[in-house]
Amino acid sequence: MLPVLLSWLALLSTWFRDRVWYPLLVRCIASSGAAFIKWGQWSSTRPDMFPEALCRALSTLHSNAPVHDAAHTRARVEAMFGGRSVEDVFDWFDMTPMASGSIAQIHKAILAGRLVAVKVRHPQVAEKMAMDFRIMKWLASVTDATPALRWMNLGPSMEQFGHTMGAQTRLDVEARHLILFQRNFKSWPECSFPVVRGRT
Structure with missing residues (x-):
């Protein structure tokens, strides 16, 4: 909520946006659940959709994710x-x-x-991500309707992100992809991928 309240300052001041607002936004995303973190990670690779300074700030979400017991x-x-x-x-x-x-x-x-x-x-990650995504879609609609935040263009990014999010929680799908990579690149000795063992 704090990033929304301070969005008018971010709109008016580049210094405030880059030095204060983006780091604050990243901290809020990091504490909001797996789907939000995943969206932040995905968004950090999309300078075609978001300002480069925001992408750099979001890239910090690729490390230091929470652990389970x-x-x-x-x-x-x-x-x-x-x-x-x-x-x-x-x-x-x-x-x-x-x-x-x-x-x-x-x-x-x-x-x-x-x-x-x-x-x-992580525990119940698929269920939590599905719930998070419903919240994210609502937040995107609110953001796109807020003049000071419309430049973030969150609606289209959520739609693109939503198409890939479900598969992210399927480790069996990831294992099958690794097996497929190994098969497709078997003639390329300089390319290697983790070898899948056990159940897929």
Whole structure:
């Protein structure tokens, strides 16, 4: 809400917009949920739609995403292996994530003597993203109707973003894409992709 209240200052002052308003907007997006973070990440790559200064500010959302707790990781991994404990399946499993994004986080582990990366979705991320997107569409309509914010052109960007958002939460789709990349680039030894193991 604060970025909306200060939008008139952002419209009048380039210095305020670049130094204060954009960072404030990014902080609000970062604390608003997975779909908002994902939209911010996507928008940071679209200087054709948004000012370059805003894209630079939004690019900070590509790192430092929140992590979920070890209990959720353990429960999801054990469910995927038919209830077998993490210790029974893996030679070693690091419950501290090595990285976290808006959809999932990555854990290092050793499986059958090989170092692997285990990707675990955040709790209820698909449901939360669907709800977030409904809120985002409403906010976009309000923003596009507000003269001081109309320049952001959020409505069209939300429509484009919405077409790809659903698939972002499907790790099985991501795994199939990796397999397809491996097949298509098998004649290019300089190109490599993660090798998918286990269920897809």
